[in-house]
Amino acid sequence: MSVVKRLLHPHYVANSILATAYPVHQIVMHPELLSTASVATYSRWLLPAMVILSVKVKGSQSAEELVSVIALYLKVFCVYGFWVISDERIPLWGSSWGGWWRVFLYLFVWLVIFIAFPQPPYQGPSNVIWLDASQLEYLTTPGNKVSSSSGSTSSTNLRNRKDKSKIVELDENGNEIDQDEEYQSKSKKAELDPSHYWIIAFNTTWSSPCRHFEAVLARCSITYEKKNVHFAKIDMDLVPEGDQIAEKFRVSLAATTLDLPTLILFKDGKALKRLPLKIGTMAAGEVLGKVGWDRSESSVVQSFELAALGSGKESFVTQSSS
Structure with missing residues (x-):
């Protein structure tokens, strides 16, 4: 569009x-x-x-x-x-x-x-997969492994997710995309394999920064998606478990929060990196305070090393193996 x-x-x-x-x-x-x-x-x-x-x-x-x-x-x-x-x-x-x-x-x-006339969602091409709470838990719980049933379950849930979010994707000519077919194709390709790299955006529909960031995430998903690298998102205000999800992943939903959107990189159910970065002093094992970020494509590419992600040449992979 x-x-x-x-x-x-x-x-x-x-x-x-x-x-x-x-x-x-x-x-x-x-x-x-x-x-x-x-x-x-x-x-x-x-x-x-x-x-x-x-x-x-x-x-x-x-x-x-x-x-x-x-x-x-x-x-x-x-x-x-x-x-x-x-x-x-x-x-x-x-x-x-x-x-x-x-x-x-x-x-x-x-x-x-x-x-x-609320601000509309992003209406351009995207390879971002929409998750529900059960899929998010499956991808972010260590020890889970891909199964033959996860693909079919993912396809059904993603179709339902589309109905809840009421988002219409348009192609370059402004025509509505058959999202059932589109989401089935994406979910089948990804198969929700936790052993892959998953960059998941934690959003809310009422947050203007989240709305603006949708285009950035979509561009990243098109440019840097690989067989073992996928981009996904969940709108925490559209799922019943939204508050629990925010608490679990330490994402503030306050009106003045700098946490939205939050991006977290997962592999094998473990969080490897996140934006925005945490700052401050340690207290009872927790870091106090966070700092906002510019939500630019370059910051995402650099922070998550998207050019090398999935190749085994990532710095955090090299450091952990040395």
Whole structure:
């Protein structure tokens, strides 16, 4: 699915329009602001805005993330702008209205758009396998071995997983992919073999970083998937065991968490590496605190050594065997 088609989703269109509300209001109500003198007066804000924009452009991993971040900054600016002119009365329907109604109306419309048009999931090509709680436990429990029945069970569960998540994958032409056939093919190929390398993303559907990271994980799955290297994900808020999973793998689900998304590399049921990295001091055998990460493709490639993963030349394999 092309970038243009993805950005024409109602979520991005509605938020982009909302982000321009204050500038449009000012131009309509005060066209004199377009004069050369007025533009020169406000140009001092241009440099800081360009610096912030350049940082966000560099840090964004997809066009969708860039649009979302810029729209958010502009919407906050719009709220501030309407608050600044709250004392300015405006004639409407033969009477004079105070300015505070614009602030509350803007916040109300923002809330309506947030509820009516939530951020859509990634809609491009992907080799990422969706897991349920039982499959996750099977892959992350030491001592499990692949069996002939695991493939068929995986196929059925993945079809059910698709129904729960209500995600529609589209091909490059924007046509819906037959996901039953797609997931059967992926699950049969992987066979949920715990002896393979599994990079599993622990996500939630309400987390914007998780939504933005879906495109990065998909690109990695296409570029670096091998016979013994697979990419998978689980949305912890869509499975009944989500809280237990978060507790078991020490993934915070707090609204201000830096843990989402969390990537963990498993082999033979053992966790070998993870992102974000843990930092801090030791207490009762546990590391206190974690640090966020940029969620970039390069950080995933470097941290999990994707170029060498599965070849036996990984540094952590070499170190353990020496």
